[in-house]
Amino acid sequence: MAQTVYIGLVVSSGNTSTLATATFDNVVVTAPGPPSPNFALSASPSSQTLVLGTIGTSTITVTPQNGFSGSVNLSVAGLPSGVTASFSPNPATATSTLTLTASSTATTGTAAVTIAGTSASLMQTTTIMVTVSSQSNPSPVWTDLDIGSVGLAGSGNNSNGTFTVSGAGTSAWSTADGINFMYQPFSGDGTIVARVLTVSPSRPAES
C-alpha cells in the first residue's frame, strides 16, 4: 500500500491578516483506482508422496483479496500418468479438498502439478509436487535389545526383510523374562505379522 500524500490547489495571501482569492479551472486529478478484487490460491501440504494404489489429500485454500466474493473453479494440470484428481467442493469459496489417487499402474517419479483457480476473468495458480512411489514409506527403525537375564549378548539383523535374531536367556515365562527383543516403538493400535522361518532346536525351558 502506497503512502498517502495530498494533492490539490493552494492560495495564500502571504500574510495572516487578509484573505486572498484564487480561482482555478480545467482541474484534473488522476489517481490510481481502488485495488480490484482478486484472490490467492495455496495448497497445504504442497508436496505429496503417493504409493501405487493409494490416495493422498491436500487442502486448497482460496483467500479473497480486496473484497473478492466470487467462487473459484478449480482444475488440475500436469498429473503423472495413472494419477487422478478430484476437488470437493468445486467450485470453492474458501477451502476445497484435493484428493489424488494413484492407480496400481501409475507412472512413478516426481511431477509438478499445477492447481488453477478461475473466477470470471481472474486466474491464479499454485503448485503441488507429487511423487509416485512403488515403495511404501521407508522401513521403520528397528532396535535390538537383551531383556532380563540372558548370560550371553544377543543380536538382531534385518537383511532385505529377513530378520535374524539371536539370543540366550531364561525365556519368556514365570515372573521375569530373559530374551533378545528386536522391536520398534509404537503408538496407538497396531499389528505385527511375521512368519517364523527357522528356529534353533534347543528345547524351550517351559515345555
Place this chain on the structure above:
Amino acid sequence: MTFTVTTQPLPAGWLDQDVGQVGVVGSATYSNGTFTVSGAGTSVWSTADGFHFVYQPLSGDGTIVARVASVSPSSTGGVMIRETLNANAAEVFPTYYAQSTYMKLTARLRAALQTKRLDPRDVAVLG
C-alpha cells in the same frame, strides 16, 4: 462549535482546510467547473507554510492539472503535492505569484527543511 452551510460544496472526493499559520480562516467553493479558493497565511516558503488547501488524499502515482484563472494582487496560487498536512511537510509547489506574472517552482525536499525555489529571475542571473 461553528457550522458552515454552503450551497456550493466541493465535488465528491475533495476536502479543504487551512495549513499552518493563517490568521484568518479560509474557504473554498465549486461552481461550473471553477474552484474559488480564499486563504490567508504566511505563504509557502522557509521551513513552514501558511495557506488554504483544497486537496484529495492520494495513494500511489497521480497527477494534477489546473489553470490559475485568477489570483488576488500580491498573493499566490498554484497546485501542490505534499507529504502531510503539517506546516513543515515535504512538498512541491508550482505557483503563480500575482505580482511577478510568471511561474515559480517551490519545493521542500524533506520535512522541516528550508524550501528550494526555481525562479526564472535566478535563471536569468545565472545565464
